[in-house]
Amino acid sequence: MRTSTIGDVKVLLPDLEPDDLDTTTDLTGGLTEALVEGAAWHGSHLEDVSIRSSLLTGVDLSESTWEADSLYGCEIARTDFSGATLTGITIERSAITGSRFTGTRLTDVRLKDVLFDGCRFDYATLQRVTASGSVAFTDCTLTNGAWSSCRLPRVALRSCDLGGLELESCRLDGADLRGSRLQGVKTPLDNLSGVTLDEEQLPDLTQLTVAALALTVRND
Incomplete structure (x- = not known):
């Protein structure tokens, strides 16, 4: 096993x-210690299928x-999950890079020691997604997504685009959002309780606060 450190998250x-x-x-019966390149699994229905200690590159799972x-001990690169539905799965000790989750629905998904790097989650829906270990998103696009009832304490969301992301009843206490774009985030302020920001993000936070509290700003 190797480690990747993002901020304070290892x-x-x-x-x-x-x-x-x-x-x-x-894919019949799942995968163990497999190398998969360019497989076309568009529209597949996977039930009780585990993928372990495998490398997937350029796969179409849209x-x-x-x-x-579960997905355990895997590396996934340049794979298309757009429009997919993932329900009740566990993703653990895995790196997912350069992959597309546009419009994907993740429900009751458990994450532990997972790195998402350079992935697209635009218009994705996350519901009751929980982190029970270290989780990091780096250089990811999360625009116009909707996250509800997610429990992601101490998650790293570094250098990500969160524009238009809607948060509802989420816990992100201790999350590291430094370097991420917050402009246009739609959320009650308590969803951001305890997060870490940098000074350059304060103008975006001010705009978010004005919108969340329906404040009127006047100069006269």
Whole structure:
């Protein structure tokens, strides 16, 4: 295992060697120590399917449905999850980079030691997503998404675009939002209780506060 440190968050990640993995595009019964490149699994229905210690690159999982079971010890790169529905799965000790989650629905998903780097979550819906260990989003696009009843304490959201993101009944206490764009975030202020910001984000926070409290600002 290797580690990646983002701010104060240290994420445990897999260290896979492609030469040690078995090449396949067959998802039947799940994957263990598999190397998958360019598989076309658009619209697949996955139920109780686990993927462990595997490397997936350039896979098409758009419009797919994945219910229950887990993703453990995996590296996923340039994979398309757009329009997919992920329900009741656990993602642990995994790195997901350069992947697309546009319009994806994640419900009752549990995260532990997960890194999302350079991913798109625009228009994605996260409901009751929880972090039970270190979780980081770096250089991700989270615009116009909707997060509700999520429990993501101490998550790192570094250098991400949060424009237009809606937060409802979420707990982000201790989250590190430094370097992220907050302009246009739609949320009651208590959803941001205890987060860490940098000075350059204070103007965005001021605008958010004015909108959240329906304040009138007048110069006369």
